[in-house]
Amino acid sequence: MSENVNERAHVSFLEKELDQLISRYKDDRERHKKTALRMKMSTAVLAATATVLLGWQNPASQEWFKNGALALNAVITMFAAYEVFKEPRKLWVRETEVFSKLKDIQRDLKYDLCRDPNLSDDKLSAYKQQIKEALEGSLDKWVKDKANT
Numbered sequence: 001m002s003e004n005v006n007e008r009a010h011v012s013f014l015e016k017e018l019d020q021l022i023s024r025y026k027d028d029r030e031r032h033k034k035t036a037l038r039m040k041m042s043t044a045v046l047a048a049t050a051t052v053l054l055g056w057q058n059p060a061s062q063e064w065f066k067n068g069a070l071a072l073n074a075v076i077t078m079f080a081a082y083e084v085f086k087e088p089r090k091l092w093v094r095e096t097e098v099f100s101k102l103k104d105i106q107r108d109l110k111y112d113l114c115r116d117p118n119l120s121d122d123k124l125s126a127y128k129q130q131i132k133e134a135l136e137g138s139l140d141k142w143v144k145d146k147a148n149t
Helices: 003-055 059-086 089-117 121-147
Strands: none
Touching: 003 059, 003 121, 059 089, 059 121, 089 121
């Protein structure tokens, strides 16, 4: 009986860990996706506005337009620098990959638990190892990306 309770604790731990990881990666993925989109769109809108201001033909306010275009170009440069250093699109892609792997592991675990609620220690260890590999693979990619910049 105590063996079954202990095994159930391991299963509960794995399920809870998967739920937390999936939630975190889902939230991070969405945040980085939105940031990447905002950065791209902001850069495009500001670049277009700066171009229009530079080409505007109104002699009375020519200096104001040129100064505005200069300020917009400075903001574009800051957005571009943020994008280069933070790489929200790359983070979004990496977190989507981890999120998908974790969802697959969660689905497989739930399926196996439906078939046999008393999973062996070997099977539980295999699931734990899959989670660890998914997270380590993500970390390895991040470290390699940062080492190359």
